Amino acid sequence: MTDRVPPEALAQLGYARSLLKRHSAERSEPAHVAAEMAREDARFVLLAGDVPVLARRGEGATALLDREAGARSVAGTALYLGRADDRPVIARAAPAEAADFFRDDPDFEVLDLRSIAVQGRVPAEELGLLATAKSLLAWHARHGFCANCGKPTAMSCGGYRRDCAACGTEHFPRTDPVVIMLVTRGDRCLLGRQARFVANSYSCLAGFLEPGETIEDAVRREVFEEAGITVGKVDYLASQPWPFVSSLMIGCRGEAETETITLDRAELEDGRWFTRDEVRRMLAREHPDGLITPPPMAIAHTLMRAFVAE
Amino acid sequence: MTDRVPPEALAQLGYARSLLKRHSAERSEPAHVAAEMAREDARFVLLAGDVPVLARRGEGATALLDREAGARSVAGTALYLGRADDRPVIARAAPAEAADFFRDDPDFEVLDLRSIAVQGRVPAEELGLLATAKSLLAWHARHGFCANCGKPTAMSCGGYRRDCAACGTEHFPRTDPVVIMLVTRGDRCLLGRQARFVANSYSCLAGFLEPGETIEDAVRREVFEEAGITVGKVDYLASQPWPFVSSLMIGCRGEAETETITLDRAELEDGRWFTRDEVRRMLAREHPDGLITPPPMAIAHTLMRAFVAE
Numbered sequence: 001m002t003d004r005v006p007p008e009a010l011a012q013l014g015y016a017r018s019l020l021k022r023h024s025a026e027r028s029e030p031a032h033v034a035a036e037m038a039r040e041d042a043r044f045v046l047l048a049g050d051v052p053v054l055a056r057r058g059e060g061a062t063a064l065l066d067r068e069a070g071a072r073s074v075a076g077t078a079l080y081l082g083r084a085d086d087r088p089v090i091a092r093a094a095p096a097e098a099a100d101f102f103r104d105d106p107d108f109e110v111l112d113l114r115s116i117a118v119q120g121r122v123p124a125e126e127l128g129l130l131a132t133a134k135s136l137l138a139w140h141a142r143h144g145f146c147a148n149c150g151k152p153t154a155m156s157c158g159g160y161r162r163d164c165a166a167c168g169t170e171h172f173p174r175t176d177p178v179v180i181m182l183v184t185r186g187d188r189c190l191l192g193r194q195a196r197f198v199a200n201s202y203s204c205l206a207g208f209l210e211p212g213e214t215i216e217d218a219v220r221r222e223v224f225e226e227a228g229i230t231v232g233k234v235d236y237l238a239s240q241p242w243p244f245v246s247s248l249m250i251g252c253r254g255e256a257e258t259e260t261i262t263l264d265r266a267e268l269e270d271g272r273w274f275t276r277d278e279v280r281r282m283l284a285r286e287h288p289d290g291l292i293t294p295p296p297m298a299i300a301h302t303l304m305r306a307f308v309a310e
Numbered sequence: 311m312t313d314r315v316p317p318e319a320l321a322q323l324g325y326a327r328s329l330l331k332r333h334s335a336e337r338s339e340p341a342h343v344a345a346e347m348a349r350e351d352a353r354f355v356l357l358a359g360d361v362p363v364l365a366r367r368g369e370g371a372t373a374l375l376d377r378e379a380g381a382r383s384v385a386g387t388a389l390y391l392g393r394a395d396d397r398p399v400i401a402r403a404a405p406a407e408a409a410d411f412f413r414d415d416p417d418f419e420v421l422d423l424r425s426i427a428v429q430g431r432v433p434a435e436e437l438g439l440l441a442t443a444k445s446l447l448a449w450h451a452r453h454g455f456c457a458n459c460g461k462p463t464a465m466s467c468g469g470y471r472r473d474c475a476a477c478g479t480e481h482f483p484r485t486d487p488v489v490i491m492l493v494t495r496g497d498r499c500l501l502g503r504q505a506r507f508v509a510n511s512y513s514c515l516a517g518f519l520e521p522g523e524t525i526e527d528a529v530r531r532e533v534f535e536e537a538g539i540t541v542g543k544v545d546y547l548a549s550q551p552w553p554f555v556s557s558l559m560i561g562c563r564g565e566a567e568t569e570t571i572t573l574d575r576a577e578l579e580d581g582r583w584f585t586r587d588e589v590r591r592m593l594a595r596e597h598p599d600g601l602i603t604p605p606p607m608a609i610a611h612t613l614m615r616a617f618v619a620e
Contacts, residue, residue, distance in 0.1 A: 016524050024520075024535060025574060132522025139521070142479070145460035147453040152460065160520070169452070173521050174484045177558055210334075210470070211449070211483050211556050212442025214326050215549040225334060236546035239525040246521050248487055264335060 004253075005238050009305035011124070014117035014297030015241045018128025019084035027158040033080045036158075042088040044070020045081070045133040049096030052130060054109050054122060061109060063116075063126045064089070069108070072101060077140050079159030081132055091133035091159070093141065113243060117297040128241060135246035136160070139173045146171070178247045179218045180206035182303040183231055185256040189279060189307055190227060192263070192271030201292050202274070202282065204300040209250075219252050227271050228262030231255065237306055240299040251299045253306070280308045314563075315548050319615035321434070324427035324607030325551045328438025329394035337468040343390045346468075352398040354380020355391070355443040359406030362440060364419050364432060371419060373426075373436045374399070379418070382411060387450050389469030391442055401443035401469070403451065423553060427607040438551060445556035446470070449483045456481070488557045489528040490516035492613040493541055495566040499589060499617055500537060502573070502581030510600050512584070512592065514610040519560075529562050537581050538572030541565065547616055550609040561609045563616070590618045 010016075026032045036042065043064040046053040054061035055069060064084065076093035083089060102108040111119075113134055117127055136159055143162060146153050151166035162171040182204050183190040191202040207222035209215065216234040223231045231254040240249040263271050274282070281287040283304060294300045320326075336342045346352065353374040356363040364371035365379060374394065386403035393399060412418040421429075423444055427437055446469055453472060456463050461476035472481040492514050493500040501512040517532035519525065526544040533541045541564040550559040573581050584592070591597040593614060604610045 015522070018522060018527065020522070022520065022531060024531075025576065128522050128524075128527075130522075132520070135521035143457040145455060145457050147455050147457045147481075150455035150460045150462065171457075172486075172518070175487055175519055175521050176482075177485055177487050208482070209485055209558060210332065210442070211445035211485050212325070212328060212330070212438050212440075212551045212553065213558075214438075214551060215558070215560070217328065217438075221332060221334075241522045241524060243522065248519060248523075248525070250525070266335065 004235075004310075005302060005306045006309045009296070009302045009309075010238060012296035013238065013240055013299060013302050015127045015131040015243060016239075017125040018132065019125045020082050020089065020129045020132060021084070022082040024160070027080060027082070027160060030156075033158040036088040037078065037080055037090055039088050040067065042067055042090055043084070045089060045091045045130060046070055046094060047091070047134060047137055048094045048099035048102070048110060050134065050138065051096070051099060051110055051112050052116060052134075053099065053102045054111060054116070056107055056109060060123070061121050063122050063130050077137060077155070077159075079133070079136055079140070079155075081129065081136070081158070084129060089129065091137055093137045118295045131241045131243035134243040135175070135241070136173055138245045143171065174246060176247045177209040177215075177250055178206055178242065179209055179215060179222060179250050179252060180204050180299055180303070181219045181223065181231075181234070181252040181254045182300075182307055183223055183229060183254045183256050184307065185259060185273065187276050188273040189276070189304075190223070190229060190256065190261070190271065191274050191279075192227065192268040194267065195269045200290050201294065202270075203294050203298075204303055205271075206249075206300075215250055215252065219254050223254060226264050226267045228258075228260065230257045232257045238299060238302055249299045251303050253303065276308055276310075279304050283308060314545075314620075315612060315616045316619045319606070319612045319619075320548060322606035323548065323550055323609060323612050325437045325441040325553060326549075327435040328442065329435045330392050330399065330439045330442060331394070332392040334470070337390060337392070337470060340466075343468040346398040347388065347390055347400055349398050350377065352377055352400055353394070355399060355401045355440060356380055356404060357401070357444060357447055358404045358409035358412070358420060360444060360448065361406070361409060361420055361422050362426060362444075363409065363412045364421060364426070366417055366419060370433070371431050373432050373440050387447060387465070387469075389443070389446055389450070389465075391439065391446070391468070394439060399439065401447055403447045428605045441551045441553035444553040445485070445551070446483055448555045453481065484556060486557045487519040487525075487560055488516055488552065489519055489525060489532060489560050489562060490514050490609055490613070491529045491533065491541075491544070491562040491564045492617055493533055493539060493564045493566050494617065495569060495583065497586050498583040499586070499614075500533070500539060500566065500571070500581065501584050501589075502537065502578040504577065505579045511602050511604065513604050513608075514613055515581075516559075516610075525560055525562065529564050533564060536574050536577045538568075538570065540567045542567045548609060548612055559609045561613050563613065586618055586620075589614050593618060
């Protein structure tokens with residue numbers, strides 16, 4: 001159903017394009033990983049705490065630092081992500097304070113990953129690679145112990161696995177599927193806002209898929225739970241890695257079979273039907289009441305653009 | 311793109327329909343969960359080891375046992391899944407040996423979850439519920455400790471969460487997205503076989519999605535890694551919960567841009583292009599060389615049926 005999404009909207013979707021070639025077979029060989037990480041032409045994605053350090057390049061910036069800059073701070077966890085432009089890419093975690101090494105240097109900037117995507121501070125195809133780095137480093141930071149036996153685990157496969165020597169369990173990074181859906185009824189669509197959203201912003205409903213659910217049933221359950229609306233037909237439109245912390249956003253369109261909204265106030269502060277024309281004005285930031293949508297890098301924006309374009 | 315899948319093929323897809331209503335808001339209230347689990351009309355999904363116990367019902371069977379049967383074996387982990395037909399559903403783990411209590415009783419049968427789906431031993435809408443039970447119980451069995459600090463965790467939310475009292479981390483069940491794809495080139499499609507497959511069986515390529523990847527890029531990466539084929543356009547067709555152990559199968563169609571296959575022998579024992587007519591014969595079990603496909607309950611079968619129906 002990607003055909004239904006305007007290509008220019010898809011092109012603005014954040015974290016959806018990646019320079020990374022993963023070389024997943026080779027990364028299980030420690031000697032290969034060590035050789036890759038030792039290469040002089042390796043480049044570094046450096047996160048200080050959870051904030052990337054960028055190197056300025058003309059008017060823009062890049063997240064791919066050369067070895068000298070990447071090695072400048074105290075060494076933390078280092079992962080072998082794969083290659084980009086045929087050069088090894090290493091993700092490295094540094095303490096949050098390491099940002100200070102770079103903040104006052106005019107050759108660098110320190111910017112959170114959401115702002116990097118919203119502002120388009122790095123080439124679009126670096127965003128997917130940054131998402132991989134951030135999700136994997138966050139996983140290592142919170143998974144130092146074996147969930148099966150409680151003993152410490154050790155990194156393997158360049159960082160794409162952790163192994164427990166005590167009980168033999170292999171642990172793989174998790175990616176949590178999330179359904180996000182634009183629910184329509186004729187010429188209108190259902191949007192809601194959570195209390196934590198910026199003022200006047202409305203978005204698509206969304207929620208984590210649960211064990212034993214199809215994508216389609218997860219869409220139906222979430223919409224019914226949050227808004228009391230029954231959804232029939234569900235179509236897939238697009239997907240997006242979402243590195244806060246490590247989700248896969250599965251963007252869908254759902255057809256409502258009922259109209260009366262009953263909000264779950266624990267989830268949504270408001271929710272209502274919006275006409276196509278109203279959504280068009282919100283996307284263009286020309287709504288008479290000042291209502292807005294998430295930015296173009298968010299898949300909710302992509303889904304709304306697809307609806308408006310019909 | 312679900313429109314592209316013949317409805318009769320979709321209807322045979324295993325674990326894709328579920329009687330379960332999850333009541334995810336209420337399950338965070340311990341008093342509600344306790345009251346539900348104490349109800350006389352509650353029904354039990356019982357797994358002895360990882361094998362379900364079924365109650366015979368006429369020619370068929372049901373996985374929903376009444377309280378008397380569900381309580382018959384030694385009590386293990388018990389989860390509140392939600393409701394089915396407005397009656398509480400409890401999933402309970404019993405030791406593998408508990409199967410002996412039931413195996414010789416003509417009112418019951420003990421059958422692994424894959425065979426239940428292949429044989430259609432229970433109503434189709436019980437398969438999704440069984441998938442939820444099996445995935446969640448397997449998660450609890452392997453996640454008794456906090457990955458963040460190594461201390462023991464305790465079940466909460468009826469079993470949809472585990473909490474660490476030592477460091478405060480909340481752990482949610484994981485669902486691992488897997489892409490599975492039928493790659494086509496004109497009138498032919500790419501199928502492969504792993505060494506562990508039953509003899510003469512060919513299936514779609516598949517693999518786990520990794521952090522920082524879209525569904526579409528995961529399809530392209532896996533096909534290139536396993537068969538050396540470059541894939542362009544990718545369309546989503548259907549999804550399926552796969553409870554071995556806890557995956558979400560994301561079924562896609564991919565268009566090959568190259569033709570020469572280079573197999574990764576660590577993954578695939580064989581792989582080649584099959585004509586549409588050949589796939590039709592394999593599905594019908596009429597292939598002259600005795601080649602076959604996975605059964606109708608598997609999403610690979612669904613994807614092949616969609617290709618043949620075009």
